[in-house]
Amino acid sequence: MADLSLAYLLLLTPFILLAVLFFIVRPCPVKIPIKNRHVFITGGSSGIGLALAHQAASAGARVSILARSQAKLEEAKRAVQLATGIDVATFAADVRDFDAVKRAVEAAGPIDVLVVNQGVFVPGELERLRLDEFRFMIDVNLIGSFNMIKAVLPAMKGRADKRPASIALMSSQAGQVGIYGYTAYSASKFGLRGLAEALQQEVIADNIHISLIFPPDTDTPGFEEETKRRPQLTNIIAESSGAMKTEVVAKKALDGIKSGSFIVPCSFEGLLLSIATAGMSPQRSYVMAFVEVVAIGWVRFAALFFQWNWYGLINKWHAQQK
Numbered sequence: 001m002a003d004l005s006l007a008y009l010l011l012l013t014p015f016i017l018l019a020v021l022f023f024i025v026r027p028c029p030v031k032i033p034i035k036n037r038h039v040f041i042t043g044g045s046s047g048i049g050l051a052l053a054h055q056a057a058s059a060g061a062r063v064s065i066l067a068r069s070q071a072k073l074e075e076a077k078r079a080v081q082l083a084t085g086i087d088v089a090t091f092a093a094d095v096r097d098f099d100a101v102k103r104a105v106e107a108a109g110p111i112d113v114l115v116v117n118q119g120v121f122v123p124g125e126l127e128r129l130r131l132d133e134f135r136f137m138i139d140v141n142l143i144g145s146f147n148m149i150k151a152v153l154p155a156m157k158g159r160a161d162k163r164p165a166s167i168a169l170m171s172s173q174a175g176q177v178g179i180y181g182y183t184a185y186s187a188s189k190f191g192l193r194g195l196a197e198a199l200q201q202e203v204i205a206d207n208i209h210i211s212l213i214f215p216p217d218t219d220t221p222g223f224e225e226e227t228k229r230r231p232q233l234t235n236i237i238a239e240s241s242g243a244m245k246t247e248v249v250a251k252k253a254l255d256g257i258k259s260g261s262f263i264v265p266c267s268f269e270g271l272l273l274s275i276a277t278a279g280m281s282p283q284r285s286y287v288m289a290f291v292e293v294v295a296i297g298w299v300r301f302a303a304l305f306f307q308w309n310w311y312g313l314i315n316k317w318h319a320q321q322k
């Protein structure tokens with residue numbers, strides 16, 4: 001009799017766990033509507049940002065894009081107009097210049113979905129990177145994101161439309177695990193995670209929801225430039241997660257934003273990496289929370305195998321250099 005109830009309890013454990021998680025996941029699940037809302041994308045003139053502009057416009061959003069080069073902005077505007085028949089608003093500003101950003105944001109009007117996507121990457125070993133190169137990455141990727149969010153928040157909080165709003169940050173898988181050749185880049189992208197976790201607590205009462213997107217290598221114009229000077233070992237290690245098409249990454253990102261997900265992986269390896277690095281991040285989905293709780297030990301085991309493999313590759317590479 002006692003044996004039988006023990007067996008029942010064991011069988012029931014996953015369901016009990018699922019039920020508990022259903023009630024405790026916070027912040028609560030949310031959907032972010034895109035149609036007829038103002039989506040503002042930084043770095044929207046190229047690569048992932050431009051693909052996002054296309055897809056958001058097709059989904060019926062009012063789209064604004066911001067970047068430095070007026071010429072690239074105009075070209076992007078024409079491309080979206082040609083493909084979708086929709087006009088996007090363009091703003092030329094450098095995210096490092098808070099006053100310029102503030103002026104652009106004020107001219108654009110209240111924003112419902114901010115996608116902080118601008119980013120620069122200069123790969124190279126710390127010893128070889130120049131001082132201005134690592135500062136450049138921290139300034140554009142991290143400080144620039146602070147500037148954008150600080151400029152956008154007041155009007156976003158005061159929006160007339162009280163429906164859920166979103167701030168999405170474009171990190172990278174190199175913002176979940178440090179990778180050879182990416183000291184400064186990884187630091188800038190890891191920084192976004194701290195910013196995102198803390199900010200979510202600060203803005204939840206205003207019905208604003210944060211998403212952090214973690215793409216692997218993606219075939220953008222920026223990436224094409226990067227590969228010209230990427231250290232061989234960076235290439236070898238990054239190949240663990242392959243390369244993705246820009247449109248696919250943009251779709252994953254937009255779906256993640258719409259579903260209000262805090263962590264947004266873009267591929268299967270990305271999903272494993274997100275479980276391995278779940279840490280103390282919020283998780284709104286009780287199903288994903290269940291997967292994390294059940295799988296985390298084995299995924300950590302897999303992660304240690306990746307490290308074993310990477311250090312093996314590094315060793316081999318150095319042996320070949322001799």
Ligand SMILES: NC(=O)C1=CN([C@@H]2O[C@H](COP(=O)(O)OP(=O)(O)OC[C@H]3O[C@@H](n4cnc5c(N)ncnc54)[C@H](OP(=O)(O)O)[C@@H]3O)[C@@H](O)[C@H]2O)C=CC1
Nearest residue numbers: 043045046047048067068069094095119172217218220222
């Ligand atoms: N491609 C990849 O392999 C991956 C990319 N990512 C991240 O995704 C994001 C987009 O990357 P990707 O599409 O490849 O980039 P691209 O280089 O193709 O485009 C970058 C965009 O950001 C803009 N930008 C750059 N610097 C500034 C600045 N200081 N102020 C305002 N705008 C700026 C650029 O316009 P302009 O130069 O005119 O300012 C351009 O619109 C980045 O944050 C990147 O780190 C993450 C993982 C992988």
Ligand SMILES: CCCCCCCCCCCCCCCC(=O)[C@@H](N)CO
Nearest residue numbers: 121172173174217238240241272302303
């Ligand atoms: C169980 C654990 C599974 C782990 C799989 C891990 C794979 C990690 C590979 C990291 C690749 C980083 C690419 C960065 C791309 C990027 O941001 C640059 N292209 C700059 O744009």
